[in-house]
Amino acid sequence: MSLPLSKRDLRAQALASRNEIPASVSCAFAARLASDGLALARRLNPDIVSAYFPLRSEPSTLPLLEKLSSAGIKTALPVTGQLGTPLVFRLWRPGEPTIKGKMAIEEPLPEAPEAEPDLLFVPLAAFDREGHRIGYGAGFYDRTLAKLRAQKNIWAVGVAYACQELPRVPHEAHDERLDYVLTERELIRCGANP
Numbered sequence: 023m024s025l026p027l028s029k030r031d032l033r034a035q036a037l038a039s040r041n042e043i044p045a046s047v048s049c050a051f052a053a054r055l056a057s058d059g060l061a062l063a064r065r066l067n068p069d070i071v072s073a074y075f076p077l078r079s080e081p082s083t084l085p086l087l088e089k090l091s092s093a094g095i096k097t098a099l100p101v102t103g104q105l106g107t108p109l110v111f112r113l114w115r116p117g118e119p120t121i122k123g124k125m126a127i128e129e130p131l132p133e134a135p136e137a138e139p140d141l142l143f144v145p146l147a148a149f150d151r152e153g154h155r156i157g158y159g160a161g162f163y164d165r166t167l168a169k170l171r172a173q174k175n176i177w178a179v180g181v182a183y184a185c186q187e188l189p190r191v192p193h194e195a196h197d198e199r200l201d202y203v204l205t206e207r208e209l210i211r212c213g214a215n216p
Contacts, residue, residue, distance in 0.1 A: 029192055033156050036148035039185040041079045047183075048081065051206035055181060056085035058209055059143060062202070063095055066177055068140035072098040072111050074181075075120065075128040080145050081181050081206075084116060091115045098137040100166075101129045108166040111137045138170060144200065146180045153199035153212030154191035155180050167198035177201045184208075 027035070063071055071090050073083035087097050097116075100109040102124045112130035114120070120128035144163055148156040157163055163178075170176045180203040187205070203210040 033147040052082040059086040070096045070139045072139035073143040150191040154193040
């Protein structure tokens with residue numbers, strides 16, 4: 023009898039699958055993410071929407087941020103602080119300058135105003151249909167979602183390719199669930215929020 027794979031092993035497998043996605047699928051998904059993400063934002067009516075600045079083979083959120091901004095919705099990007107702390111978000115619109123942050127990810131300039139998003143488009147390595155996710159291992163989004171949920175009603179949308187789906191993601195009490203996952207194929211409703 024084989025032992026179940028660890029989160030580290032599951033993360034490595036899912037990211038290896040994501041790295042094999044053809045450029046044509048990536049481009050099509052970026053366009054779908056922009057249109058479906060805008061439709062979801064219009065339905066949920068958040069004050070501020072955050073998305074990540076894409077790195078390596080992550081699905082691109084830049085067309086989504088452009089559509090949101092063009093629709094008059096305030097947009098923000100995360101800023102990574104010390105390990106063990108939640109993310110900070112700063113307002114940012116496509117075309118505004120960025121700097122490389124601590125994790126070598128593009129972030130808004132330090133003088134950009136801080137913001138607390140209501141709708142977050144979240145990167146991930148793997149997910150299941152219950153809304154459990156495997157991130158990159160530092161716990162930034164779990165801490166961030168827990169902090170924001172303690173203050174107000176928010177929605178967390180995982181962004182992933184269908185090949186990153188697992189039948190079941192191992193999870194612990196501190197792991198924050200997603201409300202939705204948006205893939206190149208479908209919008210999956212996971213949580214209790216509408």
